[in-house]
Amino acid sequence: xxxxxxxxTDLVKRFGDFDAVKGISFEVAPxxxxxxxxxxxxxxxxTMRMVGAVSPRTGGELSILGLDPNRYGPEIRxxxxxxxxxxxLDVELPVLQNLIVYGRYFGLPRALVKQRAGELLEFxxxxxxxxxxxxxxxxxxxxxLTIARALINDPRILLLDEPTTGLDPQARHILWDRLFRLKxxxxxxxxxxxxxxxxxxxxxxxxxxxxxxxxxxGSPASLIRRYSSREVVELRFGSARNASAAEQLxxxxxxxxxxxxxxxxxxxxxxxxxxxxxxxxxxxxxSLVRRSSLEDVFLRLTGRSLIE
Amino acid sequence: xxxATTNDFDGPSTDASAAALRAALRPRRFGALxxxxxxxxxxxxxxxxFVFPALGTPVLYLFAMGLGLGSLIRQGSGSVDGxxxxxxxxxxxxxAAAFQTASEEFIFPIRVGFKWNPIFFGMNAAPxxxxxxxxxxxxxxxxxxxxxxxxxxxxxxxxGAVPSGWGVLSxxxxxLTALSFGGPLCAYIASLDKEASQETLVLRFVVMPxxxxxxxxFPLALMPVxxxxxxxxxxxxHGTQLARDLTYGAGEPGWLVAVHLAYLVATFVVGWQLARxxxxxxxxx
Numbered sequence: 001x002x003x004x005x006x007x008x009t010d011l012v013k014r015f016g017d018f019d020a021v022k023g024i025s026f027e028v029a030p031x032x033x034x035x036x037x038x039x040x041x042x043x044x045x046x047t048m049r050m051v052g053a054v055s056p057r058t059g060g061e062l063s064i065l066g067l068d069p070n071r072y073g074p075e076i077r078x079x080x081x082x083x084x085x086x087x088x089l090d091v092e093l094p095v096l097q098n099l100i101v102y103g104r105y106f107g108l109p110r111a112l113v114k115q116r117a118g119e120l121l122e123f124x125x126x127x128x129x130x131x132x133x134x135x136x137x138x139x140x141x142x143x144x145l146t147i148a149r150a151l152i153n154d155p156r157i158l159l160l161d162e163p164t165t166g167l168d169p170q171a172r173h174i175l176w177d178r179l180f181r182l183k184x185x186x187x188x189x190x191x192x193x194x195x196x197x198x199x200x201x202x203x204x205x206x207x208x209x210x211x212x213x214x215x216x217x218g219s220p221a222s223l224i225r226r227y228s229s230r231e232v233v234e235l236r237f238g239s240a241r242n243a244s245a246a247e248q249l250x251x252x253x254x255x256x257x258x259x260x261x262x263x264x265x266x267x268x269x270x271x272x273x274x275x276x277x278x279x280x281x282x283x284x285x286x287s288l289v290r291r292s293s294l295e296d297v298f299l300r301l302t303g304r305s306l307i308e
Numbered sequence: 309x310x311x312a313t314t315n316d317f318d319g320p321s322t323d324a325s326a327a328a329l330r331a332a333l334r335p336r337r338f339g340a341l342x343x344x345x346x347x348x349x350x351x352x353x354x355x356x357x358f359v360f361p362a363l364g365t366p367v368l369y370l371f372a373m374g375l376g377l378g379s380l381i382r383q384g385s386g387s388v389d390g391x392x393x394x395x396x397x398x399x400x401x402x403x404a405a406a407f408q409t410a411s412e413e414f415i416f417p418i419r420v421g422f423k424w425n426p427i428f429f430g431m432n433a434a435p436x437x438x439x440x441x442x443x444x445x446x447x448x449x450x451x452x453x454x455x456x457x458x459x460x461x462x463x464x465x466x467x468g469a470v471p472s473g474w475g476v477l478s479x480x481x482x483x484l485t486a487l488s489f490g491g492p493l494c495a496y497i498a499s500l501d502k503e504a505s506q507e508t509l510v511l512r513f514v515v516m517p518x519x520x521x522x523x524x525x526f527p528l529a530l531m532p533v534x535x536x537x538x539x540x541x542x543x544x545x546h547g548t549q550l551a552r553d554l555t556y557g558a559g560e561p562g563w564l565v566a567v568h569l570a571y572l573v574a575t576f577v578v579g580w581q582l583a584r585x586x587x588x589x590x591x592x593x
Contacts, residue, residue: 003322015593054432054592066325074339074435078331079324082433088426092350101346105434107334153331153434156324 005030005065005157005188006051012059013046013212020046022212023060030156033189035203037196037294039304043212044192045085048161051190053077065156078106081150081158085165087142089134095145096121096130103152113152120148123178140171147178158182160191164198176201196294208294208301215301220294227300228292229254231270235263235277235284245282252276257299266296335435343431343444344451347417351452358452366460369401370394370467373525389527391471391556398469399478399551400524402460403485406453407544410486411493411515413449415507418497421445422590429591438587442494446487446580453486454479464555471556478551485547488572489518491579498586518542523549546571 006028013021021043028034036044049055050062053069053076062069064076089098096117103113121127124144129137137145143163150158163179164172179202183189193199199206200220208215208223216223233253237245239261246258253267253276267273270289277284299305335342351358378393388396421428421441428441436444457479464470470478493510500506521535522528522544528536539545546568552558553565 005324049593052433054429056592065328066322067328072325072328072332074336074437075325075328075332077433077435078335079328080433084429084433086426088430090346090350090427090430091425092353094353097349097353101342101349102430102434104342104345105335105339105431105436106331107338107342107435149430 002030003066004028006034006190007063008047008051008060009062010060011047011050011057011062013043013050013055014058019212021050024207024209024212024214025060026207026214026217028157028188028190030188031186033183033202033204034191035199035206036190036192036209037194037199037203037206037298038192038209039194039298042194042209044194044209045161047209048159048190048192052080052082052159078153079156081147081153081155083143083146083150083158083160083163085161087146089142089145089149091134094131094133095126095137098134098145099149099152102149106153108153116152116154120151123151123181124148125174138171140167140174143167143171143175144178147175151182155187157188157190160189162192162194164193164195172198196298199294206294208298210298210302210304216297223294223297224292226297228296229266230268230292231266231273232290232292232296233265233267233270233273233277234286234288234290235265236261236286237263237282237284245284248280248282249277252280259305264296264299266292332435339436339440340443340447343436343441344447346431347444347448348451351448362456362459365405365456366401366463369405370398370463370469373397373401374467374469377525389552389558394467394469395471395556396552397525398464398467399481399555400548402457402464402478403482403544403547403551404519404522404524405460406457406482406486407489407519407547408515409453409456410449410490411511413452414445414490414494415497415510417445417448418494419500419507422498422587423501428587432591438591439584441591442498442580442584442587445494446490449486449490450483453483457482469555472554475555478554481547481550481554484550484569484572484576485543487576487580488543488547489575491576491583493579495579495583495586498583498590518544543572543575 004027009025010023011021011025012023024047036047038044046055050057050069051064053064053073056070065079067076069076093101099117099120100113103116121130124147126141126145129141134142164175167175179189183202189202191202203220205219207217216227218226242263243258246256246263249256249265253265253273255266257264265273274287274289374394374397381388381393431441432438461476461479521531521538522542523539524544528539528545549558549560550565550568553560
């Protein structure tokens, strides 16, 4: 394995008497696309801020590009691109100017910044918006501009904190396409998300985080193989009847999860499990057979849904 | 973790870390100037809101206070502090304008950057440090105060309000006034988190009374003694007296001039350092 660009060992972050991150360890290889998947409040953003060298750790070891962020903050940040959870573009400047001032923060020459800003607008599909005010952009455009801004210093590592939260499905797909291109070009991506589909699409490898701890680690496919069955049957009997119906289903499939709004049956062959349900004389209001996803992995590991 | 000590930085020496060490040299040295550049680019976008006040304020005040009110006073007592009212009030108008500019510049851009449109977090995600972000804002306000001050001074001279050849240095007195009040104000605004209209309260209950009670429009000695202390703690009074010493030689003893200077510099330095520290706590939680 090549030298990791990020190495975290027993990383801890405490705010007062609240432990936001409770000793997590992971490594990220150059060119890898690495994800932190977990619900809101799991400690993902706090971890990202420590990796981004803007939040000193309380304990443990952290090395970014071989440097300690407590001591080499500006040095590390000169090599990072950061896409924060909420946009902080300067609304007093038009689109192109936002890229230029940001490039200047890195001490890059004006001519170089101008040239890159033009290329990045192209990449973000915002060339015709160069002189537009930030307030006149849609949410998806703002996110794309923020990603373009994060690339202005040609970073070795791109950190994305919840990159598509709050976007409509179409805007998310455009964004994923852009991020996928970066991944193909070999940019190291580190992203947090509470969307399992995002993690599945973009991450080579991920850690499932909950309550400041890592619950599992692996590729999306391997995590699903390890913690879930191949398929899942989702049944809705109506919120009052789900629990009682589940009792009558004992023994169908490998495992049954009862959620407030539905019953999940984990089985390698979903259709056969569904037949078995009907065989017991139970008729669901809706039934659906699907492949297992990271959502199921998370449910298995924590007993809770990702989005609550 | 590797901790080779082969280079000046006493840090690891892989290719990536070496590149990082090189890339941070300029931001570490010039970071505050990049913030200044950002502010200047933003100002260019809204240049009318900078140029019109810079020209309009002195013209309006010099006409209204210097000539208008001045002619009334000429008919009454004749002179103030041994000079015509126009000569007496002009340096005070200059420093009061700087004081006003500083109030706005250290309230809104600072509040915006930390809270309303948190661009300071974006700057800090790049190599800029919290201290550099504060310094850049101090520089930006200083540039504006000096430019406005030079315009103000030129108009004062045109109105015949500057008998002394040293008068142009009153622009520096205006800058000191702005920073002396601006430093602590910047620290206070940087510390704000919740929304409670603190900005309006500062403008209404600090900036306005200080403008009125700092010997701006009449000598501080004319105030009842129990109100004079407001002047003594007011950066505006110290700055205005300094400006008067420079434009017409107000005849203050040397020790008092030294007190003015020391007070202005000390309040700025304390406030500015505090602001840098607060910014660090805020951005690097």
